[in-house]
Amino acid sequence: MLRLRLLTWDVKDTLLRLRQPPGHSYAAEARAHGLRVQPEVLGRSFQEAYGAQRRRFPNYGQGRGLSSRQWWVDVVKQTFRLSGVQDESVLTAMAEKLYHDYCSANNWEPLPGASETLSQCRRRGFRMGVVSNFDNRLESILCQCELRQHFDFVLTSEAAGCAKPDARIFEQALRLGGALPRQAAHVGDDYSRDYRAARAVGMHSFLLRAAGQGEEPDVPPEHVLSSLSQLLARIEKE
Template sequence: PVLINTVANKIYHKFNTAENLEVYSDSERTLQSCSSLGLKLGVVSNFDTRLEAILQSCGLLSHFSFLLSSEEAGVAKPNPAIFTQALQKCGTAADGVAHVGDHYVKDYLASRSVGIHGFLLDRHNKHKDSDVPPEHRISSLDELPSRLQQLMD
C-alpha cells in the first residue's frame, strides 16, 4: 500500500504541468478569437482543484473569467446542476451561453438539457452516427468562432 500511494502521488503531481499534457494547436487561436468577439469565457470540467494550476502552466488561464470543476461544484457532468452553477458564475441566461465539449452525453446533451447552445467537438469523427445536427458538430476548435458569431447575429 505504501508503494502504491507513493506512485499514485507522483503521478497525481506529474499531471499538474504542461510538459505532461498536450494543448491542441487550435486552442490558443480559438480562445483569442472568441475573446476578440467580446465573449466571456469559462471552463466547466469534471476535474479537481488542479485545474487552475494546469491551465496556468499551459498558458491558457488568462483567457477565462471563471473556472468550475466538478470537485468545486459537488456534482459532475452530465448532472445539469454543474451547468446551472456555471450560468450563475457567468451571470448570463442559458440562451446566451454556448458550451463546447468532446463527450456526447456529458457535454453536448447535458448542456443542451439546461438550454445552453451545445457544440460537440468531434476531432476524430467518432460521433458521426449520433443525432447531433451538423451545425452543432465541429471537428476543430478553429470552427467555433464562426459558429458563435452566427449565434450572435
C-alpha cells in the same frame, strides 16, 4: 448570429490532452524505482482501477470522506497492484509522485488551435468559463499550459459538488457568467456530458468531433466541430 454573452468549455480532449497514455507515464515512474512493468499492462490496469473507483466513489468521493488527492492516490496504487507491484512503500512513493506530475504541463498539452481560438473569442467580447469534470488541480494545469488567462472562472465538478451531465453544474456556471441559458453556449467533446447536458438546461452547444469518431443521430452538422478553429464561424451562422 446568436446573441451569446457566455462561452463555457470542457477541458480534457477539448482544450487539453495528455501528452502520452497513462500506462507510459506509469511505466516511466516504475523504471525510476527499478521496476519493469509494461506500459500496455499498466494501461489496462489503469482503466480497470479508474473505472472501479469512479463507480464506488463518484466525483472524487465527494461527501464520502475522501479528498480528490486520496481518490487519485488510491487509483494509482491499485493500478500498480493489478500490474503485479505489491510493495506498499514503493506504491505510496510512486502514487504521490504521479499525483503531483499530473498537475503540470509535463503531462498535458493544448489541442491544436486551442489557444488561438480562445484568444479570438476573448477579442469578440465573450465572457468565458470552464465547466469540467476535473479535480482541484485544474487551475494549476491551465496556468502551466498558459490557458488560464482566457477564462473568467474555472468550475470543476469537485468544486461544484456535482458532475456533468448534472444540470446543477451548468446552472452554477450560468450564475458565475451572469448569463441566461439562451445567451450561453458550451463546447465539449462528449455527446452526453457536454452536448446534450448543456442543451437540457437551455444552452446552445457544440460538439468537438475529430474525423472518423462517428456521428450522433440528433446532432445537426452545423453543431459539430472537426476542429476548434471552426467555432466562431459556426456561431456567426447560427
